[in-house]
Amino acid sequence: MVIPLSFRKNETSMEDYLIDLESERRVLSSMLHSEDACIEVYDLLSNADFYSPRHATIFDLAISLFEREIRPTLVELLKEGHSLGVFTNPRDIEELKYIVEQYIDDENIKYWIKKVKDKARLRKFEAFLKRNMQLLIEKQESDVEQVLMAAEEELTNLTALEIDDKIDSPADMANLGYSEVERRFLRLKEIRELHKGVLPLDGLPTGFDNLNHITLGYKAGDLIILGAQTGHGKTSFALHTSRAIAVDGRKNLLYLNTEMSREQIALRWGSILSQIDHDRVRSGDINETELSIILNGYSQLRESGFYSYPCPNLTPEKAISIARKFKAQKSIEMMIVDYVGRMDKLDPKLSEWQILEQIVKTLKMLAQNLKIVVMCLVQLNPDGSLQGAKRMKNECDLMLKLTPISREELEEREELKNYINPNYYIHIDKNRDGRSGVRIPITFDLQKQIMGDAKRIDE
């Protein structure tokens, strides 16, 4: 069988329809001029989206520099390409120079990315048509139903689904289910034999043994909401979590703070890591021994995976952009947003709860897409309730509330008398993976900014 004439006579225009070198150049050029563009491109394109092999190579070089935190300028690209032997003739340099001149405004980057992506999808469609045409020519005896079903599945993947999306077949689901059960069976066996009954975590440590036990750790893709009233330990909780994950666990974590300065955050670490009263650290009212203890504390911070980004004008879009950058460059496993009430409104017409709902939805999506844990801190009303709580609860995987234990409760609740100085509860309001409605008594030393499980008297 011959390719229909109607296809062949329009070959030039078909090529125009399938290839858009200008958009490819614009995207590459923007990567060489702006870090924001790099973040967008990193997330949305791959080298397979470029028609020109030379463009795909330039894309790979730029991404490789970006991942190593080297701004991919023309000069850096030339140096990298030269040392890897990629640019060996003046035509390569000419092409690169031409690309650099195709600069665009940052705000247009999504438009050009979409154009590159669309052309790549069209080329896949063309390959699909060619392949199926070939199939018709070569295997005329094939089962029609089977041929059409296979073609339909492939076409669906090109239209409705993103490349990374995947539909689980019954066999996939059965395999996944069995491997999950097997993993849990082996883990429990290991707990019994090796860990003497102590559960190993599925995710990142929470910093509290009892919370670890109930949640098995914070898991990638989870959105965790922590609510507390003003002045009742939101930031302390965030830094306590950071200590468990980034200082003790040496995992990379990004901390976005909307209301504290760099100095304030740094000083808080001083007392957390030295266990010296925060007021004394802040005022400098310490002796030389304590100064050396503090110095020792900061050396732990230096070796940790704690990345801080004070950001008074944080918007959901900015949070996404920063998270993507740190995921690409630092492989962060968790992001903490302290706190969402202080994020800037994009639409002043929306009410407070609508804004919070939008932010929480965005953060949940971010956690899933980047496969990281996102914890966001929210402010509780004076009565302990949370504005838009129901909607927030729907979106999150784990909802925790940090509330003080009143003096009356301490006197009345017999159970609390089994603990040494419990003064706060972590209330598990929602837990998608386990028990909820549980209150864990903890000790919060406001002066030293330290939290921990309340010790039982018999321990």
Place this chain on the structure above:
Amino acid sequence: MPNVEQLVKKIYGETASLVVDSCLKGELGEEQMRFLLNLLDLSVVSRQHPELFLLLQEWMDCFEDSETDKIIEATLLALDFNDQEAIKDHMKIISELINGRKTIL
């Protein structure tokens, strides 16, 4: 008419490709190419150490391909552009070499 920013970008692109082209043609060594490219990024992208350019100008004004000039060139080529302190130290050395020669002359 292109605005200043676009013009700078154009000159930046032209200069970078000229430097690499010269290296590919064998007119510049690998080390010299890297130095010139780093210098270009320093002036256009990071816009740091403007005093280095004044120093280079000063050197060019009295350049006579002498032994001192060769030492200055070697010092420049050994410059680590990622180490801010090293840049300052090297500039000090170069400045002393230039002044030393001026005194002799």
